[in-house]
Amino acid sequence: EDKVVQSPLSLVVHEGDTVTLNCSYEVTNFRSLLWYKQEKKAPTFLFMLTSSGIEKKSGRLSSILDKKELFSILNITATQTGDSAVYLCALTQGGSEKLVFGKGTKLTVNP
Amino acid sequence: GAVVSQHPSRVICKSGTSVKIECRSLDFQATTMFWYRQFPKQSLMLMATSNEGSKATYEQGVEKDKFLINHASLTLSTLTVTSAHPEDSSFYICSAAIGGANEKLFFGSGTQLSVL
Numbered sequence: 001e002d003k004v005v006q007s008p009l010s011l012v013v014h015e016g017d018t019v020t021l022n023c024s025y026e027v028t029n030f031r032s033l034l035w036y037k038q039e040k041k042a043p044t045f046l047f048m049l050t051s052s053g054i055e056k057k058s059g060r061l062s063s064i065l066d067k068k069e070l071f072s073i074l075n076i077t078a079t080q081t082g083d084s085a086v087y088l089c090a091l092t093q094g095g096s097e098k099l100v101f102g103k104g105t106k107l108t109v110n111p
Numbered sequence: 112g113a114v115v116s117q118h119p120s121r122v123i124c125k126s127g128t129s130v131k132i133e134c135r136s137l138d139f140q141a142t143t144m145f146w147y148r149q150f151p152k153q154s155l156m157l158m159a160t161s162n163e164g165s166k167a168t169y170e171q172g173v174e175k176d177k178f179l180i181n182h183a184s185l186t187l188s189t190l191t192v193t194s195a196h197p198e199d200s201s202f203y204i205c206s207a208a209i210g211g212a213n214e215k216l217f218f219g220s221g222t223q224l225s226v227l
Contacts, residue, residue: 034216041220041221042115090155
């Protein structure tokens, strides 16, 4: 059975800390891995990764994919309280637009 | 940027009633929309793929007669939870992609359904 496992499930840090969120997966016919940020209701897109070893970066956020070891990490440096959210990892498989989501990592950044 | 509007944001209903949730793409046409359900502390689970002008495609284990999906136009898909029961209480969220590209997938703000 295909699955997406995120860790940790929750994380509490102080402003300024750096965090690393993990997403491991077991799917057939992998096509892409996506990261979303879900603050209150609607998830917002962060990154889409398709190739191993190529880091994607947006401000203080970055992400990389390892297709050999079947995982991805999402890094957030110099965290701010506004980074508090649930971070979702999702996969797509060849021939389908269906997203398979992990349970998410709830990040809390305290001032 | 592109926006997907979902309405209502919250609904409380009695057991046995039906509830309709609307999902609109506000500034783009969406031939395909997706409906997800999220239980507390669980991941978003795809319920069905809504196709404009044709029948929806339901995921395994999702009752199509229970969750009626209508995608009558390129900007509107509706999900009707028929004869709702307390176990249907959940967070329902829709999404739509521009050009079918996942990196351009936009989510609605979700609907929290509580069935008494």
